[in-house]
Amino acid sequence: MYRYDDMDLRAVTERAAQFGEQVRRRLAGELTEAEFKPLRLQNGLYMQLHAYMLRVAIPYGLLSAAQLRKLAHISRKYDRGYGHFTTRQNIQFNWPDLEDVPRILEELAEVEMHAIQSSGNCIRNTTSDPFAGVAKDELEDPRPYCELIRQWSTFHPEFAFLPRKFKIAVTGAKHDRAAIAVHDIGLALVTNDAGEVGFEVRVGGGQGRTPILAEVLCEFLPKADLLSYCEAILRVYNRLGRRDNKYKARIKILVQETGRAEFARLVDEEWALIRDSGLRLTPADIDRFKAHFEAPSYLELASSDTAVSAALLGKDRSFSRWAMANVTEHRVPGYSIVALSLKAPDRPPGDVTHQQMDSVADLADEFSFGRLVVTHRQNLVFSDVESRRLPELFGRLEGIGLGTPNFGKVTDLIACPGLDYCNLASARSLNIAEAITARFADAEEVYDIGDVSLNISGCINACGHHHVGNIGILGIDKEGVEHYQIMLGGNHTEDASFGEILGRALEAHEVVAAIDEVLGTFVALRTEGESFIDTYRRVGAKPFKEAVYGGAGKQRGPREDREDRGHQEGPGRPGLVPVAAGRREPCAAE
Amino acid sequence: MQRVFIVTANRTADGRAVYLAADRTFSECLDDAHWAPDEAGQEPQLLWARAQEFDVCDPYVMSVRRSREGLAPTSAREHIRAAGPRWIAERFGYAI
Numbered sequence: 294m295y296r297y298d299d300m301d302l303r304a305v306t307e308r309a310a311q312f313g314e315q316v317r318r319r320l321a322g323e324l325t326e327a328e329f330k331p332l333r334l335q336n337g338l339y340m341q342l343h344a345y346m347l348r349v350a351i352p353y354g355l356l357s358a359a360q361l362r363k364l365a366h367i368s369r370k371y372d373r374g375y376g377h378f379t380t381r382q383n384i385q386f387n388w389p390d391l392e393d394v395p396r397i398l399e400e401l402a403e404v405e406m407h408a409i410q411s412s413g414n415c416i417r418n419t420t421s422d423p424f425a426g427v428a429k430d431e432l433e434d435p436r437p438y439c440e441l442i443r444q445w446s447t448f449h450p451e452f453a454f455l456p457r458k459f460k461i462a463v464t465g466a467k468h469d470r471a472a473i474a475v476h477d478i479g480l481a482l483v484t485n486d487a488g489e490v491g492f493e494v495r496v497g498g499g500q501g502r503t504p505i506l507a508e509v510l511c512e513f514l515p516k517a518d519l520l521s522y523c524e525a526i527l528r529v530y531n532r533l534g535r536r537d538n539k540y541k542a543r544i545k546i547l548v549q550e551t552g553r554a555e556f557a558r559l560v561d562e563e564w565a566l567i568r569d570s571g572l573r574l575t576p577a578d579i580d581r582f583k584a585h586f587e588a589p590s591y592l593e594l595a596s597s598d599t600a601v602s603a604a605l606l607g608k609d610r611s612f613s614r615w616a617m618a619n620v621t622e623h624r625v626p627g628y629s630i631v632a633l634s635l636k637a638p639d640r641p642p643g644d645v646t647h648q649q650m651d652s653v654a655d656l657a658d659e660f661s662f663g664r665l666v667v668t669h670r671q672n673l674v675f676s677d678v679e680s681r682r683l684p685e686l687f688g689r690l691e692g693i694g695l696g697t698p699n700f701g702k703v704t705d706l707i708a709c710p711g712l713d714y715c716n717l718a719s720a721r722s723l724n725i726a727e728a729i730t731a732r733f734a735d736a737e738e739v740y741d742i743g744d745v746s747l748n749i750s751g752c753i754n755a756c757g758h759h760h761v762g763n764i765g766i767l768g769i770d771k772e773g774v775e776h777y778q779i780m781l782g783g784n785h786t787e788d789a790s791f792g793e794i795l796g797r798a799l800e801a802h803e804v805v806a807a808i809d810e811v812l813g814t815f816v817a818l819r820t821e822g823e824s825f826i827d828t829y830r831r832v833g834a835k836p837f838k839e840a841v842y843g844g845a846g847k848q849r850g851p852r853e854d855r856e857d858r859g860h861q862e863g864p865g866r867p868g869l870v871p872v873a874a875g876r877r878e879p880c881a882a883e
Numbered sequence: 884m885q886r887v888f889i890v891t892a893n894r895t896a897d898g899r900a901v902y903l904a905a906d907r908t909f910s911e912c913l914d915d916a917h918w919a920p921d922e923a924g925q926e927p928q929l930l931w932a933r934a935q936e937f938d939v940c941d942p943y944v945m946s947v948r949r950s951r952e953g954l955a956p957t958s959a960r961e962h963i964r965a966a967g968p969r970w971i972a973e974r975f976g977y978a979i
Contacts, residue, residue, distance in 0.1 A: 319895065322937035326895070340940060342964050343971070344898040373968075373977055388968070390897045641975055712963055713974060720959070723974070773958050 294355050294664060295440045295585040297405040304448070305402040308409065312336045313395030320392060335415075335453075337408030338394055341716050347386045347394060348411040349401060353421040353439040353463075354382030354667035358654040361665065363404040365650035371397050376650065378635060378643040380707060380758055381460070382420050382667040383411055387714055409447060414455045416446035416527070420462045422470045423668035426586060427676045429624045433482045433490055435465035437582035438519060441574070445520045452527050456534035457542035459527070460499075467787070472669060474498050474506045474789035475761055477544045478526060485513045492519060496526060496556070497548030500755035504791045505545040508553045510560065516579060518564075521572040525564035529556070589662040589677060594627020597680035601629065604683055612687050614736055615698035620683060629680045631661075632700040633673040633690060638730050640694075641723045642708040643671030652693045660686050669758075670707055670746075672700065701744045703812065704730045707758050711751030711768060712775070718751035720768025720775035721801075725749050728805045742812055745825040746785070761785035763826045764811060765792040766804065777804050781811065781837055782829050793834055796842045810840040885949045886957070889916035890928045891964075892939035900964045901939060903932050909939055913965045914953040922946075 297305075312332070319329045333339075337348040349364070356364075364384060368376050371393045372386040379385055389397060401407055410417050419439045426434045442461055446452065452459070464471040465482040473479025479495035492514040498507025514522050530544045533551070548556050604616035621630040633653065636642050645653075653673065657665045660682060661675035668674055673695075678686060690696035699705045706729065709715065711722030726749055733739050748762030752769075759765035765780035777799050780792030799807055812825075814837050819828045829837070890903040901909035902916035910916070919925045925944045932942035945961055947954045956962040963970050971977060 319937075325936050326940040327936075340893055340898050342960070343900065343967050375977055387971075391895065639976070644975075712960055713971065718960075721963075770959070775959055 294357060295352075295582075301405070302402070305405070305407045305409075306399070308336070308407065309395055309398035309402050312398055316391055316395050331413070333394075334413040335409070336394070336398065337411035338389075338391075339412060339716075341387065341714050342712070343714065344388045345391060345394070346714070347389050347397060347408060348379070349384050349386070349406060349408050350411045350418045351383050351406075351667050352443050353419055353425070353436055354423055354669075355436065356665050356667065357404075358657040358663040358665070360404045360406055361650050361654040361657070363400060363406070365647040365654070367397055367400060368650065369647040375644055375646045377641070377710065378645065378667050378671050378673070380669050380671065380709075380756060381411075381418050382423075382669055383418055384667070385710075387710075414457050414459075416442075416449065416452055416455075416459045416461065419443055419446070420460070420471055420476075420669055422464045422466055423666045423672075423674045424470060424621065424630055424676070425465060425666075426588070427623050427625070427628070427630055428466045428468075428470075429622050430468050431466040431624065432484065433465045434583070434586055435463040435471075435480075435482060436586045437579065438480070438482075438492075438516075439463050440582050440585065441520065441579075442523065445523070445572075452531060455527070455531055456536045457539065457544075459530070459544065461523070469785070469787040469789075470668075472758070472761060472785035472789070475500050475504070475758075475785065476507060478523060479507045480519075483513065489513075489515070491515045494522065494526075497545040497553075499543050499545040500758060500760045501543070502540060502753045502755075503543075503545065504755070504760040505549060506789055506791070507545075508548065510553070510557050517574045518568060519574060521568050521570060522560070522564055524567060524572060525560045528563050529559045533559070588625075591625050591628065591677070592679070594625075594679065594681070596626045597623065597629055600627075600680035600683060609684075611691075611696075611698065611736070612684060614740055615687050615696060616683060617740070618698045618702060619700040623677070623680075625677075627680055629678050629683060631675040631678045631683070631686060632668070633665075633675065633695045634697040634699055634705060635672050635695070636699055636705050636730065637694050637697050638704075638734060641710075641713075642706055642726050645673075649693050649695060652689075653695065656686065656689055670705065672705070698736055699739055701746070702739045703742055703745050703747055703764075704733050704739055706730070706747040706749060707762065708749040709751050709757035711749075711757075715751060715756075717754060718768065719753070719770040720751050720777065722749040722751040722757055722766075722768055724801065725766060725768070725777065725804050729808055732805045732809065742816065743824055745812075745815075746783075747808070748783070758785065759783070760791045761789060762792060763829070764808065769798055771798060775801055777801065779804075779807055779811070779841065781834060782826070784826050795834060795838055807841045811837050814840040885920075886946055887918040887920055887949045887954070888922050888925045888944050888946055889913075889918050889954065890925055890932050890942055891916070891945050891961075892932055892942035895938055895940055898940075900967060903928055903942070907931065909935075911967065913947070913956070916947070916954060918947070918949060918954065 318324045339346045373388045377385045461478045462471040462473045462476040463480040475498045481493045483493045494511040495507035496510040619632040666674040708722045708726040712718040747764040748758045749766040750757035750759040759767045761783040767778040779795045783792030904915045905917040
């Protein structure tokens, strides 16, 4: 992985010291909140519902064991003993005191980390395929290009005050695990007719209140031109993007209003001015970055087939289910890619305790060359596990609560922090996640349902990626009461699509029954081996709508007689306690 | 049950939700809040709170229900915010 040089180290260390002075001035009454806010946002510090929230950048999700130990230490010493991995492959701490944040940044700098580009109207943390470098369907490792983009974009003087935030994702594989179609710029490594490898460049994708799939702006961009072309796109956006209305300020709106062809012309015009500038990458430049991502010292092992087959066919059903769901084929014989599910029934999606972080760091050292990856679906990945050691690893993961066999399944859901934490949220999302996880606690049933993505957002900003979930759930506020819209048919991969609203918004206590109906309908209608999204695309929304709401025009709620499927209604159900009935303790010092 | 108005903000030092009390201190306890029967009645308190921008961030007026049991939020957001860290501890089992 990329290691800091002296200049990098000095930059993040000085940045921490600079913020320390800014915090001192804020606490001393020398800066107002209005003056301080842009400064804290440039250091990843938000004000949330209950406390400050510090979002720490994890470039393209790649972490070393030492960095994870530091995150565990920070959560223990300065926070409340846990962290939350996000859909941009970052981590959030929910409870830091303001005076501690500069010291946290200093500690992060010690392990080559920071909180820059995790907030504000700048180029955010570049995301990538969590299987980068080891995926069997990969044309080329995207991480050197992610790192190039990171270094180009960090502290870029032209792009510190863009009209709005700007997100870039890069993938090098056929199967898109990085959701490039819903990014401001989505880059896919491709081959042209001459057999050269370059980038297909998409622009103007995004979710939020105006979901738009990115359009192809350039079918083949030589690698040498990566930075100059991105710079040209950013310059056009910076010049023409709307600053009068934050809801129309993202590049997706500019591309739609300008038209793809005209936008491409504007980019080409700008690009002609800078294509042959210092931004042009030489083969030596690219090789220098590739050197940071060289493969580890793999052993020469026999094919994984025997070990994985033994796992799948073995008597230990929990291990075989886990191997089936959480283990993916590696490009090197004898190795496997292992997903560590952060979707255990007793934790909010993406949350991990400091003890778990320490244990995972130890396991990464022991099983995966001291590295791990955060996925945009809020899980962790060990990229390089010897297949013959899978049983041992599974046992260790089970021991720390990270052996849930649900990777890619219905309970492997994305959920934003929602109204439990977030200042912008309209409704809770974690209660819905908890209730769905409780309903689908039977691993056999989850396995039978198969691959399906279920994404929950607590507001229209779509941090929980509800638009691209096969099943999407959007929390809304209807006259002070939390309601949830169900969407079906979304997909974030190479054939990306947005979900369609199924019907009227449901109250919280109706959601699990609705999901139950949706999945029950799928199971009844699927053909052999057909996934949820394929069934939905084949049969359309109608049978699902009828199952959830009754016949056309009836618009009744989901059936409430679901005891036969293990569903229970009512306020006693975990996670569905109505807010108004919540107990308010007498005020007391914490 | 009566709808009344109070002033709330987040504390600069740690971001906690706080409520402006009658003695012009900020309390973490909703029941300590000074209330007025209409929004306009809180205008002087809001102006005063805004002047305390080094102690608190972004004060605003919010409506609550007043009963014999005390003051209660009228929205899910404010209910969760009023419960504060205790809400998270009870909901998710974290030691907060």
